[in-house]
Amino acid sequence: MLPVGNGWVDRFPLLRFLPLPEVIRLHRYHREEMTLLRSLLDAVRKRIADNDAVPPNVVTRLWAKQQEYNINDDELTYLAGSMFGAGSDTTALALGFVMMAAALFPVEWARVKAQVDEVVGHSRLPTFEDFGELPLVSAFILESYRWRPVFRIVRRVISNGYEGTVTLPQFQKLTGKCLQNGYLIPAGTTVIGNTWSIMRDPESFPNPEQFSMDHWLGPDGKVCDELKVFGFGYGRRVCPGQHIAERSLFINTALMSWAFDFLEDPSAPIDSMGFIGGGVVRILPYKVIIQARQDRDDIERLLKTEDVPYQ
C-alpha cells in the first residue's frame, strides 16, 4: 500500500486501496490524458464564465453535485473524462462491425433497409421517435454485438474473504458467501468472462455461427427482451454508458441504412476475423464500397433543415 502524502494519491484518495505497481501504471497511463482533460474542463469553465449557453451535460451536473458527492477537482475531471474515454472507441468499434456486417450479410441488411423505407420513407430522416417501429435496426445491432463482441471482461479477485485453507463447505459456512457455480476462486486469480463464447451458446442462439437477426426477434417481429446482451458486461462494473451507446448505435444505424448501401469490394475481401484483442478489441482496417441510396442533395438539404440532434 502507498504511504500517505504521495501527490498523485492525495489527489485520488481511492488509489490508496490499490497495490503500488498498479498505481504507478495508472499514473503513467493517465498523466497525459489528465493534462488534456484538465484543459478541456478549463475551456468549459471559461465558456460558462463568459455566459456562453452550455447545455446541461455530465460535467455541469458533476459540478452542481461536487460537494454533495464529496469529489475533488481531479476526481471530477477523471469521472467526466472517463465517459469520453470509455464511450468513444467502443461505440466507434461497434459501428465498425455494423458496417462490416452490412457489407457481408446483404440479405439481412436489405431487410433493415426495407423496414426503414416503409416506416420513414424518403422525405425525412429517421429519428429517435422511430425506435419502436424499427425493430430490425435494433436486431441488426444486437446481432452485430453477438457476432463480433467488442469487449472481453477481465477481473482479478483481490480477496475471497478468507485467507486460510478450507474446504468448500467450510468456506461457505465461514463466509456465508454464495460461490459461482460452486467454484471457489482463489484470491489473485484473473478471471476472463468469455463474451465470445457466451454469445455463441447454441441453447440461446440456435445455429450460432449464422448471422441472423431472427436470433433476437420474437414471433411478433419485435425484439425479444428475454435474451440478455452481454456485450456491455455484467456485475458491479457493468457499462454505465449502455443506454447512451444503444441510442447512439440506433440513430447511426438507422441513418446509415436510410442513406447507404455497403458493398464488399471483390478485389479486397473483408477479413471479418481481422482484429486483435485487448480489453477492447481493435479492428484491422477493411474496405467497403459505400453507395448512396438517396439523392446527395436531398440528404444535405434534410440534414440542414430538419430539427435533428445530429447536425
Ligand code: HEM
Ligand atoms: C457500444 C458501445 C459500448 C460498449 C460495447 C461498452 C462496453 C463496456 C463494457 C463491457 C464495460 C465493462 C468493462 C468491465 O467490466 O471491466 C464497460 C465499462 C464502462 N463503460 Fe462502456 N461500452 C460502450 C459504450 C459506452 C459509453 C457510450 C459510455 C459513456 C458515455 C461508456 C462508459 C463506460 C464506463 C465509464 C465504464 C467503466 C465502468 C466501471 O469500471 O465501473 N461506455 N463498457
